[in-house]
Amino acid sequence: MLVFPRVHITGDGLVLRQGEDASAPPFIKVNRFSADASIFGLLRRKKHIASVTLHGLEIHIGHSAGPQSGSNSSKKVPEFVIEEVSADDTKLIIHPRDPKKDPLEFSIHELSLRSAGTGESMKYKATLTNPTPPGKVESSGYFGPFNIDDAGKSPLKGDYTFINADLGHFKGISGTLASKGKFSGVLEQIDVMGHTDVPDFAVRDGHPVHLITDFSATVDGTDGDTYLHDVRADFLHTRIDAKGKIEGVPGEHGKNITLTVNSQQARIEDLLALVVSAEPPLRGEAELHAQFELPHGKGDVLDRLRLIGAFGLEDAKFADVSVQQKIAKLSERGKGNTSNNFAPGDTASDFAGHFTLSDGIATFSQLSFFVPGASVNLHGTYNLDSQALDFHGDLHLQAELSQMTSGVKSFFAKLVQPLFNGKKGKGKTDIPIKIGGTRANPDFGLDTKRVLH
Numbered sequence: 001m002l003v004f005p006r007v008h009i010t011g012d013g014l015v016l017r018q019g020e021d022a023s024a025p026p027f028i029k030v031n032r033f034s035a036d037a038s039i040f041g042l043l044r045r046k047k048h049i050a051s052v053t054l055h056g057l058e059i060h061i062g063h064s065a066g067p068q069s070g071s072n073s074s075k076k077v078p079e080f081v082i083e084e085v086s087a088d089d090t091k092l093i094i095h096p097r098d099p100k101k102d103p104l105e106f107s108i109h110e111l112s113l114r115s116a117g118t119g120e121s122m123k124y125k126a127t128l129t130n131p132t133p134p135g136k137v138e139s140s141g142y143f144g145p146f147n148i149d150d151a152g153k154s155p156l157k158g159d160y161t162f163i164n165a166d167l168g169h170f171k172g173i174s175g176t177l178a179s180k181g182k183f184s185g186v187l188e189q190i191d192v193m194g195h196t197d198v199p200d201f202a203v204r205d206g207h208p209v210h211l212i213t214d215f216s217a218t219v220d221g222t223d224g225d226t227y228l229h230d231v232r233a234d235f236l237h238t239r240i241d242a243k244g245k246i247e248g249v250p251g252e253h254g255k256n257i258t259l260t261v262n263s264q265q266a267r268i269e270d271l272l273a274l275v276v277s278a279e280p281p282l283r284g285e286a287e288l289h290a291q292f293e294l295p296h297g298k299g300d301v302l303d304r305l306r307l308i309g310a311f312g313l314e315d316a317k318f319a320d321v322s323v324q325q326k327i328a329k330l331s332e333r334g335k336g337n338t339s340n341n342f343a344p345g346d347t348a349s350d351f352a353g354h355f356t357l358s359d360g361i362a363t364f365s366q367l368s369f370f371v372p373g374a375s376v377n378l379h380g381t382y383n384l385d386s387q388a389l390d391f392h393g394d395l396h397l398q399a400e401l402s403q404m405t406s407g408v409k410s411f412f413a414k415l416v417q418p419l420f421n422g423k424k425g426k427g428k429t430d431i432p433i434k435i436g437g438t439r440a441n442p443d444f445g446l447d448t449k450r451v452l453h
Helices: 039-043 268-273 321-334 408-420
Strands: 006-016 028-038 047-055 058-062 080-086 090-095 104-117 122-130 135-143 155-166 176-186 189-203 209-219 226-235 238-248 255-267 282-294 306-318 349-358 361-371 374-383 389-397 429-437 442-446
Touching: 006 039, 028 039, 039 047, 122 155, 238 282, 255 268, 268 282, 306 321, 321 361, 361 389, 374 429
Parallel strands: 047 080, 058 090
Antiparallel strands: 006 028, 028 047, 028 058, 080 104, 090 104, 104 122, 122 135, 135 155, 155 176, 176 189, 189 209, 209 226, 226 238, 238 255, 255 282, 282 306, 306 349, 349 361, 361 374, 374 389, 389 429, 429 442
16 A cells, blocks of 8 residues: 555656756766656655666766866756666766876676765666776775766775686787775775786796786776786796886877886796796796886787896706706816816806897896806897897806816917906906807807907
């Protein structure tokens, strides 16, 4: 039995605007709608509506859809509250303050609101598709009260889960990302703390690794720009720390990523596994400091990536037994030991270098390699696509040439020793060398041009 009659309203083509600019996108556009309310609810000072169902809802939020400067639009809206709103298949378009930046568009498959209205903090639950990288997002929390004069100042808080995000959307990497976290703040400054999990992350043809990150960030919800305060990434036996920003470029599509990357808890075999398909050639502790830049664009990630930094390796050993044996032999010969009585597995190498990576080519301005009795200083390039090597430098030995040989060879070694006399602080013998070929088939040789120069 109904004590008061109820009101049922239906309609189509509803458009609500902010301000006087008819050319600006409408704040709300609805293809069809229906609403239910009681007479008692409509007679209250703050109108109460029991439920609203919306079909084809489109919401524009942001500067270009906002009111005219100096308007006081909040006074034009009558006070109301809707107890429950259902609006599946909704489009949410957020317009950045900078009109040259692309608007953000979200397809919300399921949306329910409770206590929606003027001056109200509404409870929401939504399922939507994230545009980049594509994946499913489920979020719930509170939004509002909506600031109709400045949407960016509207408060919100809640949590989210992000699943089945396809990283293959970015050419050059692959993997399926899942993430969850919490957020709070206002639309133009949202503080986020979250966790990501990619069980099959891979760079081009590198080994897939299980990549886990924990992060804190601030997101500008009006344009999607993100400022990363603290990112900790873990994979295999390596941890990398980073901070930086992901920002859009006015007038251009996409975002630039700029990071400061540091790692004092890394393994060189883990880092190499990301970019090589074969067994990593080196094993050992690594330290890395770099500036990471990934400009926007549609090209391969490794081709667009720019790195400037320095690295160091301690107690590194080569995975190939024959190479490791040659390193051990080099060490013994450098110390003047002409016998073959040494253990190749016991010889560790230290590396250090400064590098830049741009357009798929790694350029080393300083690359140093140390073993007991010998050291190498190189400069040159390595092409990530062709794997071509082009290095020049010097091999420094603690012993003289004659100490590394015996018999007749020792005699002739003494004759040519003046050509290879070591520089102060380097060694007793300096040999100009060059390295060509490819990573799989390197070609080591004497740089004769520099010997005779």
